[in-house]
Amino acid sequence: MNCDHGAARSIDRRTALAGAVALAGAAGLAACSSSSTSTSPATSGGGSGSSGSSGGGAVSLAKLDAIPVGKCVSAHLGEQPVIVSRPSATTAVCFSAICTHMGCTVAPAGTELHCPCHGSVYSATTGKVLGGPAPRPLPRIPVDVSNGEVVTKA
Numbered sequence: 830m831n832c833d834h835g836a837a838r839s840i841d842r843r844t845a846l847a848g849a850v851a852l853a854g855a856a857g858l859a860a861c862s863s864s865s866t867s868t869s870p871a872t873s874g875g876g877s878g879s880s881g882s883s884g885g886g887a888v889s890l891a892k893l894d895a896i897p898v899g900k901c902v903s904a905h906l907g908e909q910p911v912i913v914s915r916p917s918a919t920t921a922v923c924f925s926a927i928c929t930h931m932g933c934t935v936a937p938a939g940t941e942l943h944c945p946c947h948g949s950v951y952s953a954t955t956g957k958v959l960g961g962p963a964p965r966p967l968p969r970i971p972v973d974v975s976n977g978e979v980v981t982k983a
């Protein structure tokens with residue numbers, strides 16, 4: 830009798846623990862997705878956006894003239910949100926717009942990129958972390974300037 834009772838109590842404890850772990854996991858996911866959905870696709874200027882594919886090679890991301898020197902715009906490379914930046918009058922760089930902290934989409938803010946979820950700040954022209962919890966710079970996407978357009982390297 831005592832043994833059965835003890836076993837039942839042990840199972841109850843295990844079941845309760847598993848339930849608590851499952852709840853904690855679900856809460857983590859909910860927090861993550863709700864903060865992700867709070868990011869709006871902040872397209873400031875930019876013009877052509879992600880259109881302009883030329884048959885499997887380089888993809889046009891933005892017109893260079895649409896980006897103020899020293900600043901950047903949001904764009905898309907397929908489904909991926911990216912940042913296209915213009916460090917000088919004749920050069921452009923591109924970064925993933927996915928924050929290296931927990932994956933929210935960063936938005937241009939002058940010479941910086943701001944993550945709306947936990948406040949990370951990146952340099953708009955280098956992608957380096959300037960503040961906040963982000964552990965790494967934004968990954969760089971190789972681009973060229975061709976005929977006034979910022980295009981991906983084929």
Ligand code: FES
Nearest residue numbers: 928930931944947
């Ligand atoms: S996701 Fe946390 S700071 Fe960007």
